[in-house]
Amino acid sequence: MTVDVTFLGTGTSHGVPVIGCSCPVCTSSDPRDQRYRSSILIQTEGRDILVDTGPEFRLQAIRAGIKRLDAVLYTHDHADHLHGIDDLRVFTHVATLPVYGNRRLVDCIADRFGYVLGRCEFAGGLPHVETHLFEGSEPMDIAGVEVQPVPIRHGDLTINGYRIGPFAYLTDCSGIPEASWGLLEDLDILVIGALRRAPHPTHFSIGQAVEAALRVGARQTYLTHLSHDELHGTLEASLPDSVHVAYDTLHVRAIG
Numbered sequence: 499m500t501v502d503v504t505f506l507g508t509g510t511s512h513g514v515p516v517i518g519c520s521c522p523v524c525t526s527s528d529p530r531d532q533r534y535r536s537s538i539l540i541q542t543e544g545r546d547i548l549v550d551t552g553p554e555f556r557l558q559a560i561r562a563g564i565k566r567l568d569a570v571l572y573t574h575d576h577a578d579h580l581h582g583i584d585d586l587r588v589f590t591h592v593a594t595l596p597v598y599g600n601r602r603l604v605d606c607i608a609d610r611f612g613y614v615l616g617r618c619e620f621a622g623g624l625p626h627v628e629t630h631l632f633e634g635s636e637p638m639d640i641a642g643v644e645v646q647p648v649p650i651r652h653g654d655l656t657i658n659g660y661r662i663g664p665f666a667y668l669t670d671c672s673g674i675p676e677a678s679w680g681l682l683e684d685l686d687i688l689v690i691g692a693l694r695r696a697p698h699p700t701h702f703s704i705g706q707a708v709e710a711a712l713r714v715g716a717r718q719t720y721l722t723h724l725s726h727d728e729l730h731g732t733l734e735a736s737l738p739d740s741v742h743v744a745y746d747t748l749h750v751r752a753i754g
């Protein structure tokens with residue numbers, strides 16, 4: 499199968515440039531150093547599946563020319579992955595849009611965006627989403643596409659990465675549980691979060707992400723969810739041959 503992936507955003511929670519920052523990365527003239535909050539669009543088997551709706555979702559959707567969506571997969575509930583949910587509304591004019599996440603994600607949508615689920619009598623302008631709760635790592639049929647949840651650690655939280663055929667996406671990862679390694683065999687393309695060089699309690703450092711990438715052994719790996727500590731060009735040149743730095747608007751195709 500062929501899985502086409504567009505990086506809608508590849509930055510950490512602040513985005514890059516960071517508001518008010520004049521560091522070399524935030525003032526870089528290389529467009530690859532400008533990073534919206536992390537999100538991808540997956541296109542496979544005639545379906546368009548979004549992973550996460552960060553605060554720039556509207557801008558990302560316009561930039562990428564997204565015209566339709568079949569489903570949204572949420573990795574977790576942090577603001578940089580969820581808070582663009584309102585702008586799903588243009589994709590829900592005809593039918594409700596199914597969105598998928600774990601218990602914490604579904605509860606957070608209900609708590610923070612209760613109006614989305616019809617708890618308030620707003621006159622209109624709402625995204626009509628239906629939440630689908632799942633736990634564990636049982637594969638799911640989503641719009642006819644088999645989606646494999648991949649539980650990963652994000653500090654004290656267990657959140658979800660996702661695998662579709664030869665492609666897997668693990669953002670905001672600080673650890674891969676023993677049971678999840680087996681879900682990552684024979685990948686063509688792996689995307690994995692890598693915040694910066696220095697350690698962080700809830701994200702892999704670049705070194706940890708590269709180590710995990712080499713253990714997974716995908717043909718190609720792309721680092722995402724980057725901070726403003728590394729210039730794209732400098733970091734790309736420092737990595738092993740099979741590991742690359744993702745950037746906004748990058749398109750990759752996984753085959754397998």
Ligand SMILES: [Zn+2]
Nearest residue numbers: 511576578670
């Ligand atoms: Zn994040």
Ligand SMILES: [Zn+2]
Nearest residue numbers: 519521524726
């Ligand atoms: Zn900066």
Ligand SMILES: [Zn+2]
Nearest residue numbers: 574576652670
């Ligand atoms: Zn997070």
